Amino acid sequence: MKNEVRDFFDRYGVKEWNRLEDTTYSKINYLLHMHFIEKHLNKGMKILDAGCGAGRYSIEFAKKGCKVTLFDISEEQLKIAEKKIIDAKVNENIEGIFQGDIRDLSQFEDEQFDVVVCYGAPLSYVLKNRDKAILEFYRVLKKNGLLFVSVNNKWGILKMLLGNKYPDFFSDPEYWHIDKVMKTGDLPKHEKVDHPPRHFFEAEELNNLLIENGFVKTVLGGSPCFSCGNAQSIDELGKDEKALHTILQIEIETYTKPTMVDNGEFLLAKGIKK
Template sequence: MAYDAAAIAAYFDALGLSEWERFDRTLGDRVSLAMHTALLERYVRPRHRILEVGAGPGRFTELLHGLGSRVVVADLSARQLELNREAARGRGFASSVEAWHQLDICDLGPFDATSFDGVVAFGGPFSYVFERRDTALAECVRVLRPGGYLLLSVMSLWGTLHRHRAAVRDMPRAAIRTIIATGDLTAETDPTSKHYCHMYRATELRTFLKKEGLTVEHLSASSALTTGVENEFITAPEQWEALLEYEAVACVEPGYLDAGTHLLAAVRRDSLAA
């Protein structure tokens, strides 16, 4: 399937505020938010200038504000940008946002080379660009300073199929075979869905990110023990802290990398040669 920027923008326009709420629905979703947050806390420092691509309504923009960074917000969806601005004003993180841009990750032309300390592309921008993912990666690397990090997450093939196994059960076997073979969720493989994306295996993502001048420093699942756990909740703080401790260990285990709905990665730009 070819990348269709207009269709992706329309899809996220329609999702609206549910993009903020999706991290609160299940225990596995809450763990995923915590794993994404931990990656930000590991690599983002106060006063870092961060480009957040595919920022959505601002869930991670607010976290970047809390880490003391300066954020340039970008999204393909006009509606998601509007929600981000509203959240920034209403929740008090507008002071950390330099600007809001409606743009495509495949064309970061408004920004100079080496102008950011970090690029954040959470939630799957690299899953939506299909055959243009090399262009998207090159653009993110271009705007990174040497030594800066690209922090990203993409949809995971096996973790997503596990999470949505009830829907998989009802799909034609030929369609599932194609999805497993290609990683592509398209109108041909699932005519009932408008959510078209490429879902990665961990080995595929690592290979894709291994470019000259880049170092993959971190690769993990977004959750492992709790993927697909729908009706269990933890309210005791000590139990929640213990769960996150176990998840952090499990998510980087080679046998668990494909277990989460998303794969997370941190990639360092080593030199100007990239």
């Protein structure tokens, strides 16, 4: 059966793997996502990587000795992940690879995982019944288990697009339905854009989604807050190691500040299952 998101990521192929290492800006994004989760990871911990794509984070978790289960809607992404797992020689820490939709985790029993990760915006592609995905994450987590998600941020995306300087983007706001995006966060299907419809979140909205579905002690982050919209400068200035180090220090110091979290291309959130 046709599924627009699955078909898109099947076509997207290995570009998904490259996404987090293409530019200095993307590497900062990756480092912040890892910084957000790293201190919670322990050897032997069972992790479900829900919407794992080509497995970039799964492999990193497996290298740290965690026992990782990969899950994604796209068969092609999972095939790439399988190859990358072999290349990285982390097979012994991979517990399984499953295809499916994050709103239906019936392939897993209750309370199986210490951590569920849903990074890189799979939830932004879920336009209906988003609660179902969060409730499924809750169900498969052990008591006191941790959920980590990242979604596309409404204001951060607009800031990023400002930096990309696409001709006519802001002078023709109907083109990208900017008014609708600002009001609802929803970007409908666009005949000239080869991308499925998406939802862009605000910090408060994502926080409420987690809390309303049972998670407690939530913490938010923006990735990247300081660099978002400045990818070109970051790529140029980042050639100097000292400058890159300073930029990273500023990011790490600011990315979980409540006044900053709505500035990032990605919005990070973590919560605990009661």
